[in-house]
């Protein structure tokens with residue numbers, strides 16, 4: 001009976017951390033988009049500045065004791081958003097459409113869990129990640145991110161992923 005009870009408790013807590021991770025990812029995305037849209041209302045250049053400043057800030061804000069949240073991409077803009085070892089094979093499978101799920105969860109070798117959720121390209125994103133980016137805007141991007149590879153995306157393509165470790 002006691003074992004059953006403990007098992008139930010641990011199942012509930014696994015479920016709770018998964019829900020919390022997804023909730024934090026949602027908040028991360030929502031806050032970022034709000035900043036982005038606010039910036040775009042001023043100018044695309046301003047929006048880039050805001051993105052550069054706010055993305056790491058919001059990432060820290062939504063991460064908490066026990067749950068780390070971030071973004072990652074194979075063709076990244078910020079070199080800090082490179083995939084970690086555990087993400088690589090899943091990212092590949094998502095891109096090759098071998099995974100149709102909304103997100104995956106995997107066991108990491110430190111006893112934690114890793115969650116990966118694709119971020120799709122929307123029309124709003126094309127201004128800075130699309131195929132025909134305004135030349136002077138792209139110069140400004142390259143100025144801040146000389147190794148930028150995050151262009152050439154089409155609507156609906158996977159632009160990158162939210163990740164969580166908990």
Ligand code: HEC
Pocket residue numbers: 033036044047048051052055056071072073075076077078079081119120121122124125126127128129150159160161
């Ligand atoms: C105003 C220009 C701009 C727009 C519009 C924009 N982004 Fe970005 N994006 C950036 C910048 C700048 C960075 C680098 C942020 C940083 O330094 O962390 C970035 C980084 C990212 C990253 C992190 C991975 C990487 O490449 O470093 C993802 C994922 C991403 N953008 C997705 C999107 C999506 C999805 C949209 C549309 C909803 C979008 N972006 C719209 C400028 C933009």
